[in-house]
Amino acid sequence: MGRFSARLQSICSVRNVVVTAFAIALAGWLVSFCADALSDAPSFRKDVLTIQHADGTKVPLTVELALTPEQKEYGLMFRHSMPEGLGMLFLWDQDQLVNMWMKNTYLALDMLFVRQDGAIVKIINNAEPLSVAILSSDQPVRGVIELKAGVAERQGIKVGDRVAYSSFVGAL
Secondary structure, three states: HHHHHHHHHEEEEHHHHHHHHHHHHHHHHHHHHHHHHHHHOOOOOEEEEEEOOHHHHHHEEEOOOOOOHHHHOOOOOOOOOOOOOOEEEEEEEEEEEEEOOOOOOOOOEEEEOOOOOOEEEEEEEEOOOOOOOOEEEOOOEEEEEEEEEOHHHOOOOOOEEEOOOOOOOOOO
């Protein structure tokens, strides 16, 4: 029995070394993959917009602009953090039905769907990270503002509030 026990310990030691080596290789690949994904990220220009509540109070937000197809496709994917006062504004040239998803997006987000006149017509709070479920505007919109989850509620942003930005005609 002693020989068998020694042999079993030897096999287990080899297995542990192999499993550890595999885990290290996998971790290295994941780090490399994430670094490549971030290095492939398009650059986003920043701008400031304002959300005006029904009572007239205003919430200024700094947004990164997703204007090109590449920027819209990439969005906030692969990010693990984002300051509370920063968001992303996706813009289209004309109002259209917009479908979003959270694939490769590690942050929970609030999504504000905005008509051409600047009215917020739908809010999705706390969109689930990494989900491929379709999140629809349900009606034609000109833009979508993505914020860190909880910001819309903390700032009191509601459907019917207005977004003041040059792309929204007659917003304020």
